[in-house]
Amino acid sequence: MAVAAARALLLILAVAGALLSPAAAEIKQESFKDDSRSSILFEKFGFSHHGSVYISVTGAKASSTLAKPDLAQLGFFLLSDEALFEAIYEQQPPTDLNPNPESAPGCVLSSPYVTPLFTFAELDGDSHYNKTFPITHPDEYSLFFANCAPQTSVSMEVRTIMYNTNPDGTKDYLSVGQAPVPAIYAFFAVCYVVFLVGWLYVTLYRNRLSAHRIHHLMTGLLVARMLYCISAAEDQHYIRTAGSPHGWDVMFYLFQLVKGVILFAVIALIGTGWSFLKPFLQDKEKKVLMVVIPLQVAANIAAAVVGETGPFLEGWVTWNQIFLLVDVACCCAVLFPVVWSMRTLRESSKTDGKAARTLAKLTLFRQFYVVVIGYLYFTRIIVYALKTITNYKYRWVSVAAEEVATMAFYMFMFYMFRPAERNQYFALDDDEEEAAELALREEEFEL
Template sequence: MAVSERRGLARWSPAEWGQRLLLLLLCGGCSGRIHRLVLTGEKRADIPLNNFGFYTNGSLEVDMSLLQLGLQKTEEKQPLVGFSLTRVRSGSIQSYSDLEVCPLQKNSTNLLVLFLINTKDLQVQVQRYGEQKKLFISPGLLPEAPPKPGLPKPEHMISPKVDSGTNTTLDKDKSKPTASQGDQQVQDLSGQDKELILGLGHLNNSYNFSFHVVIGSRAEEGQYSLTFHNCYNLIPGREHPFNITVMIREKNPEGFLSAAEIPLFKLYMVMSACFLAAGIFWVSILCKNTYKVFKIHWLMAALAFTKSISLLFHSINYYFINSQGHPIEGLAVMHYITHLLKGALLFITIALIGSGWAFVKYVLSDKEKKIFGIVIPLQVLANVAYVVIESREEGASDYGLWKEIFFLVDLICCGAILFPVVWSIRHLQDASGTDGKVAVNLAKLKLFRHYYVMVICYVYFTRIIAILLQVAMPFQWQWLYQLLVEVSTLAFFVLTGYKFQPAGDNPYLQLPQEDEEDLQVAEIMTDSGFREGLSKVNQSASGRELL
């Protein structure tokens, strides 16, 4: 499970970085839809805990096993510590515009339920807002499912651990209905009852309690966000460090996946098969045209197969998350490894094709080498950030930092890989008027411009437009974002392969057919940026020998 530490990233030594990244790879399978978050020395006022799409009969279980506030008992008239449950818009998270106002004291229309922790009276006040006729809230956790069909469900429920002086409050709460979704709890926990009192356990300077929420009708379906608030830390410079340990279990009738993630198992499996078929078809084309095949063609094939394997492991991960609440550790590690390879291969291939390597020239210039030296490490960093995000809980202290690193670095890489394409277009423009092969160079120039447009469309669609569409989609259709991204990636692969296929009439691959004295390419001038330090190359050899 993810454990957050309040430690500055800048103070990590290289050895600590390596150890932590290795630990993330080995423990990546610990993440899932059964969350356990442990925060020590935390100073944040608001901690987002989860964001989950629930269908009818879906359930949210929360067990706060430890809360140490680290401050003296106060005489506040209204509790300043607690949880809020909010229904958020699709593709977004709950935000608080006024940072100086405690959300627990603010009657906002976005808030559905507040769980106010009253440490003085050792109770948790549940305040509800709006019409919630079928949103059932009960103390404790849901009973565990029977191990085999036909066996009775065990009447097991977690109750707060308390000192001897709190039995009266807890006995009153224990007498309330547990997780049976019958008519009995409708009378006590329906939307008509606006306030409910739960017991708060107190043991060894720490507090604990648990509750669960059941979505009882289609009117209550939606994307829900759970947040922990400590309003004592709202004033900067006067924060009180506190410790909290909380377990969260989210479940829909079909499994542990959110409403938007349920179709992803089948989606990734189908797309894996599509990329595998595209890779096999591409290899068959290469085997039939051995004379015109370059090394970059085999690199494109390796990218298609790596993408297929990555999607396969991703699909299997979602299957086990849905059935068990967490993936299999070994399969999760394989998914992260193939994802790292796929990301690196994708940007290497796009940059090599965009620079005209093997199709226009056979040596990278100094500028292009610098681009590769920047883009590839950044892409590795972006993929490492993705692994960290997948392995961390949403409420972890550094979760937001790694998410911002991933988004920023990915955009930088996408912008940087456009430079080689632009330099190739400049080279072809200059060459069309200097080497006498105007027709061939103009044809290559036109196709390189098409490829430049393809890269632009792919980057903008997968990074910007698809995200905007995700915000506009209903919560149960959020999986269409992944569908659009994967389909656009497959289309980009297919179009790239079509333009660079080893065919005799492909302008990219045409070699000048002239006299012996003209079978040498003129020394490429250095004024175009990426042609520095290149010498004449004898074209009498085949394309394979040139590589």
């Protein structure tokens, strides 16, 4: 019963596979030694009408602490999204509501809901097997290895290739839903180039005397984001055409790390008023940066492990939990400086002689706080939901939505905190000053 429950649990990983970062290549070579897992999820891929799966197994060996294992209970199979939940339900052990022992699950390889490919019984005399399997029904499939033999461990080397065939006969190694992703990243790379040129014109030419250190850090953020999009476009392009990123995955993870660290640092520094309201950081603000930056580094290491390996890694689920945990921790930590600045400005507005300007700064921080919350919520929750609910053919929508949201957030942040001639934030004329003072009195009256 415990074994059956474990099999059902591992089948559920097929659902999670669609919600995580895409792997770094669709041509994979992996080795397993004395692996006793009952199910191993290799990859999840969206196939068209002309899709294929190539599997090559060498050095396959099965050993058991009991009798000689039945090789027919060790093999590979495909599981479609359509049949996923039926297969999971079938693998559930008997319960109090359904105590009939006859309903206990057998080997998943014999399930009518899966597409069996081959078993170890079909290996040749050298424990080798290789074959290309055409996909007859287009869908998103998960490739599994099943070990239904009790107390049996397996050693083998496996090479898998998943691809769709284009009308001209060439192979497309990107899943159907990921095919537009290289073009999406390339488009936004061009957008960030234009954005960067415009920002440099504002900061270095028109308002260079009003530029502060934070503006130069924001320039670095734009450069990092631009390079991230370029490396992501090249990474996905080479995977699509050759099945391997040809080294662009290293650049991708590097710029992913850099842009993540700089983004959270910029949000935290703007939230503290650094370089705007004061040229120094307090101890508690330094602690926020000391927490956020290492967490971002840890999150990107976890993302690299997930992207470079895959669900067949034994610690795959743990690494994803680490990635999720540190990402949420960064999002929470980076909001503290904004809240502290809003509290400080609210207190100073009651005693400051130029309360109108303090009120305007407070309003600015309120807007920034709301937009940061919205951006983090959208990119962590809504984008995740899009990956979950959209059809496998439209998985690129979540990538496009995240990039659009990021561009909109950057444009807002860079506009609100752009260099200004009269002061760090804004310029108020006499009429605006009087209107701000009136708004302050009304706010105090409401409080």
